[in-house]
Amino acid sequence: MTIATPAGKPARPFFSCGPASKRPGWSFEALSGYAAGRSHRSAGNRAKLKRAIDLTREVLEVPETHRIAIIPGGDTGAVEAAMWSLLGPRPVEAIAWEAFSEHWAIDLMEQLRLPQASARVADYGETIDLSTVDFDKDVIFAWNGTTSGVCVPSADVIPLDRKGLTICDATSAAFALKLDWDRLDVVAYSWQKVLGGEAAHGMLILGPRAAERLETHIPTWPVPKIYRLAEKGRILEAVFEGETINTPSMLCVEDYLDALGWAKSIGGLPALYARVEANARAMSDWVERTPWVEFLAADPAIRSTTAICLRIVDPAVTRGGREAEARVASEMVNFLDAEGAAFDVNAYRDAPPGLRIWCGATVDAADLELLTQWLDYAFARARTEVFAQAA
Template sequence: MLRLTSSRFLAFAHKQPTFLPRVSVRMMSMAPPAAKPVNPEFSSGPCKKRPGYNVDALDKRILGRSHRSKIGKERLALAIDESKRILGLPDDYLLGIVPASDTGAYEMAMWNMLGARNVDICYWESFGKGWYGDAVSHLKLKDLVEVNEFSADYGQLPDLSKTNPDHDICFTFNGTTSGVRVPDGCDFISDDRKGLTFCDATSACFAMDMPWEKLDVTTYSWQKVLGGEGGHGVLILSPRAVERLETYVPENRPLPKIFRMTKKGKVDTSIFKGSTINTPSMLAVEDYIDALQWADSIGGVPGLKKLSLNNLAVIEKFVAENDWIDFLAKDPAIRSSTSVCCTLDLTAEQIKAFVSLLEKEGVALDIGGYRDAPPSIRIWCGSTVEQADVEALMPWLKWAYHQVKA
């Protein structure tokens, strides 16, 4: 039997400096972190409610009342007016509440206005690709005008500078399923453009600076940055978009009732004052008003933007410190601060296990990447998510990685 004296043992240990530390690190990686996020809701839509939210605080006077009643119209008008004020819309822009979330709002705009000019459709994630598919397959725009496709893989942007200012341009401000946004300022859009811009801004409005002078048609939903309820969309029109509505009538294109925005050749301005096309949920309206009041209380868009950027900074620091995780959007200039998408040094099946493990532990709900995206995770870092919860989540990501990778 080999015997080691104390001095020989110390000499042996000294020659093996990596043995004991590796065992120690391995053992530490098996222990779950002590603290959990107070709120594990990191879904990218519907998104977490605002901090301190309580349904009992909602104004209930409208419940059971008609949206056509005096109070119904007043509350809808309040939601519209406060949205315009907080977003800083120009006075001559219109904002209306429409059916079917952001999807309904964007489809409404496409069905009413596309076809008057050649169109450039830009996409780099699933929803933008869907707009292209609808334009070609359902609106059949290629039978009417030239349709140009500008696309890029997940995590990248196409060369937007190649779009034509004489054409209508369709694009997504922030790709919720790819974590890629257009650069600040939208400089690819000409101030002297002849065409209209159609901007899907559902996960950008309220958390990012919107260059309204560049945007003619803008859509979003309450369920993203403000954490409102689903089912309702918002449609914003510039004067140029209103002119298109009043001068262009698509031929042989039936418009469902919930898509119709004009009467006798003029835009139906009542839609943009609170007379919705169909019956809205007044409970959802009150929930939205509550979110707007909260947004106003923390400084409006600048305050909301700061919260989202702070959340992103937490993940950026974590990614910089760990080589097994990276952003789907490598370029920080086009990286979303709301729908943060990350790839992992794991297989697709391991990522599913990773997501399930975090959900089982009650620390992160609904963070799996979108089904059409590359294998990834998606952490909502919009303004209603608190920075302390993002910070608490990071050690759990590391723990789950080592559990699944073992």
């Protein structure tokens, strides 16, 4: 298998699933408004934290009925805050189809240990049909799985008259896929995904039903301070006005404001959706015409458009089993990194061997089209190298 070296390289070869690529045109000068050495409680910085919440509402089109808070610990902290503060009054089920939502299932079953708790975990590349879920229970799930490349096809099966709360980890879906606010009571995400912000900060969005739970339910266990959203049945409203539970990085806040400003400047959600769809199309067109690779998620209906997870299906490689697949994938990843053609495209460590490529809104479709040429070249080279070593 001989393929010519591609003539050009991606202008921005940043395809990590998190922290994801910065927005087009980003530079450190974008953060020049950062007030170094000032308290996050100062008037100016409190205004910036409130601005981050208000601009989130505007760009993400969050209804006025929903509260928004900045939470320490990224998406993980936001989901944990919801679990520790809201769960208890009703039976609860965690459904998982990738590594991080499986963590919520483990925490539910092994840490909170609620008596009426259950969990279901799907294999990589598959999901659990939401129509089989009892939404009179509280339900915890991820909308879009970056480690497996699958997503929820639609929220339509979630009843509007459900009795339980829906707690949705939407970290790789927010700003990229449509979220149904009438059917999602809790939404969590981090800054480091679709808008390419910096890590360690999460967003927690609570609908009216979740707020009612905070006011009517006091957990029987101690809630750690960084997860505390209410005290004695009273919502800590200041948390939803920019008074953060823990000290945030104002440099990261400045970066998040910049990312939101960029999103607004290009046309808001419709423009972000369009960029994601163009990126996903560039990858799917290539997979369709490329015999050595397939999507990890075989069913197009549940396939993620932001986290593209791929597996090697070349017969000469697959005959060697997972060890051969892993060696070829590793050789490809290392070569692409050394060439500066693509960074961080390795599959998640617990996922099947393969590649994982971020196609969120900050990535350019033109770079993905160039990347596919390098993927073909890297595969041909890796296949030859690995089998030469075996001989």
